[in-house]
Amino acid sequence: MQWLQAFLNGLLVGGVYALIASGMALIFGVMRLVNFAHGAFLMLGTYLSFYGWTLLGLNPYLAFPLWGAVLFAVAVGTYWLLVRRVMGANDFLQILLTEGISLALIGLAQLVFGADYRQINLPIANRITSLGPLHFSVGYILSFAVSLALVIALQQFLSRTEMGRAIRAVAQNRTVAPLMGIRVERVSAITFGLGIACAGVAGALLLPVFWTNPTVGGPYTLKSFVIVVLGGMGSVQGAALGGLLLGVAEQFTAYTWADRYAEVVNFVIFLAVLLFRPQGLFGGK
Amino acid sequence: MARILEFEKVSKRFGGLLATNDVSFHVDEGEIVFLIGPNGAGKTTVFNLITGYVKPDAGTIRFAGQDITGGEPFTATRLGIGRTFQVVQPLPALTVRENVMLGTFLQHPRKADAAERADQVLEFMNLRSRADQLAAGLPLAQRKLLEVARAIGTGAKLLLLDEVMAGLNPREGEEVVGLIRRLHEFGITSVGGVEHIMRIVMSLASRVVVLDQGRKIAEGPPREVVHDPKVVEAYLGSKFVAGGAR
Amino acid sequence: MRRLPSWWPTVLFFAAVTSMPLWMHDGYVLQLVFRVIVFAVLGIAWNFVGGYAGQLSLGHVAYFGIGAYAMTLSTERIGWSPWFGVVLGAVLAAVMALLIGGVTFRLRGPYFTLSTIAAAEIIRVLVQNQDELTHGAVGTNAPLLFQAPDLDAKFFYGAMPLLGGAFALASWIHGSRFGYRLRAIRENENTAMAVGVNPAVDKLLALLPSAMVTALAGSIYASYFSFVGPDTVLTLEISVQAALIAMLGGAATVWGPILGSIVLTLTAEIFKTYFEHTHLVVYGLLLIVVVIFLPGGVISLFQRRWKFRREAGPIGAQQ
Numbered sequence: 001m002q003w004l005q006a007f008l009n010g011l012l013v014g015g016v017y018a019l020i021a022s023g024m025a026l027i028f029g030v031m032r033l034v035n036f037a038h039g040a041f042l043m044l045g046t047y048l049s050f051y052g053w054t055l056l057g058l059n060p061y062l063a064f065p066l067w068g069a070v071l072f073a074v075a076v077g078t079y080w081l082l083v084r085r086v087m088g089a090n091d092f093l094q095i096l097l098t099e100g101i102s103l104a105l106i107g108l109a110q111l112v113f114g115a116d117y118r119q120i121n122l123p124i125a126n127r128i129t130s131l132g133p134l135h136f137s138v139g140y141i142l143s144f145a146v147s148l149a150l151v152i153a154l155q156q157f158l159s160r161t162e163m164g165r166a167i168r169a170v171a172q173n174r175t176v177a178p179l180m181g182i183r184v185e186r187v188s189a190i191t192f193g194l195g196i197a198c199a200g201v202a203g204a205l206l207l208p209v210f211w212t213n214p215t216v217g218g219p220y221t222l223k224s225f226v227i228v229v230l231g232g233m234g235s236v237q238g239a240a241l242g243g244l245l246l247g248v249a250e251q252f253t254a255y256t257w258a259d260r261y262a263e264v265v266n267f268v269i270f271l272a273v274l275l276f277r278p279q280g281l282f283g284g285k
Numbered sequence: 286m287a288r289i290l291e292f293e294k295v296s297k298r299f300g301g302l303l304a305t306n307d308v309s310f311h312v313d314e315g316e317i318v319f320l321i322g323p324n325g326a327g328k329t330t331v332f333n334l335i336t337g338y339v340k341p342d343a344g345t346i347r348f349a350g351q352d353i354t355g356g357e358p359f360t361a362t363r364l365g366i367g368r369t370f371q372v373v374q375p376l377p378a379l380t381v382r383e384n385v386m387l388g389t390f391l392q393h394p395r396k397a398d399a400a401e402r403a404d405q406v407l408e409f410m411n412l413r414s415r416a417d418q419l420a421a422g423l424p425l426a427q428r429k430l431l432e433v434a435r436a437i438g439t440g441a442k443l444l445l446l447d448e449v450m451a452g453l454n455p456r457e458g459e460e461v462v463g464l465i466r467r468l469h470e471f472g473i474t475s476v477g478g479v480e481h482i483m484r485i486v487m488s489l490a491s492r493v494v495v496l497d498q499g500r501k502i503a504e505g506p507p508r509e510v511v512h513d514p515k516v517v518e519a520y521l522g523s524k525f526v527a528g529g530a531r
Numbered sequence: 532m533r534r535l536p537s538w539w540p541t542v543l544f545f546a547a548v549t550s551m552p553l554w555m556h557d558g559y560v561l562q563l564v565f566r567v568i569v570f571a572v573l574g575i576a577w578n579f580v581g582g583y584a585g586q587l588s589l590g591h592v593a594y595f596g597i598g599a600y601a602m603t604l605s606t607e608r609i610g611w612s613p614w615f616g617v618v619l620g621a622v623l624a625a626v627m628a629l630l631i632g633g634v635t636f637r638l639r640g641p642y643f644t645l646s647t648i649a650a651a652e653i654i655r656v657l658v659q660n661q662d663e664l665t666h667g668a669v670g671t672n673a674p675l676l677f678q679a680p681d682l683d684a685k686f687f688y689g690a691m692p693l694l695g696g697a698f699a700l701a702s703w704i705h706g707s708r709f710g711y712r713l714r715a716i717r718e719n720e721n722t723a724m725a726v727g728v729n730p731a732v733d734k735l736l737a738l739l740p741s742a743m744v745t746a747l748a749g750s751i752y753a754s755y756f757s758f759v760g761p762d763t764v765l766t767l768e769i770s771v772q773a774a775l776i777a778m779l780g781g782a783a784t785v786w787g788p789i790l791g792s793i794v795l796t797l798t799a800e801i802f803k804t805y806f807e808h809t810h811l812v813v814y815g816l817l818l819i820v821v822v823i824f825l826p827g828g829v830i831s832l833f834q835r836r837w838k839f840r841r842e843a844g845p846i847g848a849q850q
Contacts, residue, residue: 034641085823091640092587093822100818107812225645264656267649274638358724376718387715387726390708439726
């Protein structure tokens with residue numbers, strides 16, 4: 001029964017991971033950009049959510065679209081200012097640039113928000129609901145539900161809308177896409193915005209059940225990479241499934257071994273996948 | 286005349302595609318052998334199999350009598366097989382001379398000797414004047430020449446040229462043809478080539494091997510092969526076969 | 532091929548710096564310069580793998596930490612002189628390098644970088660959680676390599692040979708056949724193989740001295756500050772610093788990391804004095820500036836002025 005609890009807890013948290021990783025998969029799949037700043041933007045999302053609640057009384061579970069929009073705008077701005085200069089450059093420079101953005105954002109957060117841990121007290125998130133012998137935090141359920149809805153919405157957007165098709169076209173073939181009338185730069189900017197918005201919204205949703213401080217994002221960047229690799233590079237669906245999988249793997253590790261080793265599971269899975277099944281669990285080529 | 290390259294019953298599959306299907310051919314010392322065939326025939330794959338960038342699923346490859354099947358590319362180079370790539374791959378942040386030195390280091394471990402030898406090769410390839418320029422700044426024709434120079438520098442006995450003429454104008458092409466005829470000055474006894482430009486093939490090749498969809502369909506002196514109906518069909522489709530092709 | 536600097540300026544520079552404790556009596560300045568030296572060593576070591584061979588490792592802190600911990604724990608457990616621990620650290624780092632390199636070098640580009648981060652993080656988490664063996668997250672005091680009095684001066688004199696040795700090694704690599712092979716690997720592994728280079732072997736050959744020198748830097752750093760802990764000698768930040776220093780100064784050059792360390796350490800120090808808690812922002816902005824405006828590093832400014840032919844363009848040219 002404990003296993004079932006761990007499994008379900010894993011799915012719940014995995015849903016949020018799926019959202020974060022979907023954003024990363026989108027950015028990597030379309031722009032071939034290794035975004036080391038993903039976690040830092042997630043961190044920004046948590047702070048938006050925090051101040052939104054403490055200063056304006058905005059419930060994260062309702063205000064998340066607003067935070068998503070803000071981060072979308074910030075991301076597009078970042079793209080135009082910085083990121084587009086390294087599109088097509090080798091990944092050395094891309095990694096260093098995004099890492100630089102990450103450090104700068106974390107540093108700014110430390111200066112502006114302070115380095116302390118922050119938490120919010122959202123009554124609905126703290127409630128526990130029971131299903132027989134199983135107990136779940138309502139907050140986690142809400143975060144999971146919203147994340148999953150967004151992941152599905154993202155996939156629908158990609159498959160059904162014109163912009164979504166354009167995005168997928170660029171992901172498939174960046175050089176040919178302009179010949180079909182697609183403005184690749186614009187698609188890249190929007191993709192970056194969407195991907196970052198996913199991370200930011202995930203952060204906003206995590207805050208009620210977690211805490212935050214300026215460095216909270218780091219592990220999530222790595223986690224997203226692990227998931228994206230697990231799901232098959234650039235595959236948004238793969239990333240979603242990978243997120244759920246990783247969530248469960250972490251909970252199982254925490255349950256059988258120790259909480260603190262759950263982190264290591266990330267890296268071990270990562271190395272194992274890269275070495276033994278580099279196309280990912282669900283990847284094709 | 287010794288057999289410098291033996292490519293025997295080699296097959297290679299990529300997923301669902303049989304890129305190389307039981308292909309056999311050889312190159313004797315002193316020969317210039319060209320692989321020709323329509324696009325997608327698997328010509329570059331053959332080069333990749335010989336030089337070890339791709340490992341065969343079946344068959345044997347021997348170089349100067351030594352079994353090199355499934356070996357690594359650097360081993361092939363050290364044994365004496367030089368190659369160029371269809372899409373030119375220079376070392377962009379190094380100078381032209383340094384690019385060639387990477388090759389000449391194999392036979393001349395001392396830097397000064399390697400540089401001197403590199404200059405000799407550059408002289409031969411008419412690139413001496415650009416020796417100190419960064420490879421990244423070269424126009425396409427010179428980059429192709431640099432690619433060949435680098436391969437020559439390794440002290441190869443067999444040089445594999447993958448579509449070296451592509452992208453060159455006729456005058457540049459003639460220059461390269463002249464250089465290929467003089468390769469023996471650098472100890473290169475034999476040449477293998479992949480080529481689409483028939484004029485070049487006809488004037489250089491001692492023998493031609495024709496591939497189509499991974500299989501060898503013809504082999505022989507260029508003039509004969511070009512009239513072989515199977516070859517015409519492969520290139521132009523069956524309606525051109527009967528009644529004499531050009 | 533960029534000539535090595537003619538002897539005089541180099542000798543003068545090293546003599547001037549080594550003699551600092553004799554004429555500079557401000558402890559604060561000596562400490563600052565000490566840190567510049569140690570981080571220059573770190574940058575030079577990273578450069579073997581990152582600059583010359585072009586493999587962007589962000590996991591070098593693993594070796595730094597191994598040096599620090601080996602020195603500390605062996606002194607504590609075995610009771611020998613900490614110098615023995617320093618040597619042990621370098622040896623262990625070499626072993627670790629073979630292990631980590633053997634796994635990570637199979638990957639290329641961002642996958643490689645991520646795997647180096649993963650490897651270093653695994654080590655950090657393990658160290659952090661093995662309370663009995665490593666003192667866990669709290670850390671412990673590191674032994675002093677020298678005896679009081681005049682510790683600042685003595686550490687200084689200890690660090691300079693390390694810098695000198697690293698510099699000499701870098702100079703040798705820069706002009707040698709091996710150095711060319713590394714550059715070829717950096718530019719294009721397939722082409723490198725076509726000229727007889729075995730990338731797997733050469734990458735490991737570059738990583739071995741890189742890891743060992745990094746471990747030595749870690750040992751002396753930990754000893755100077757008398758402390759080891761996962762949050763001081765095993766952080767991702769140190770790995771980033773190593774890469775940043777080399778790139779900021781000029782990767783694949785001998786003087787680059789020294790310039791980079793001077794610029795980075797001094798800049799961070801200035802900011803720290805006038806604006807607290809800004810070092811991350813400084814690192815971040817410096818990284819951004821370097822990538823966008825100075826991909827060849829600070830040294831590229833001098834190269835153009837002195838008309839040295841550019842040794843290398845931006846790290847691995849455009850694709």
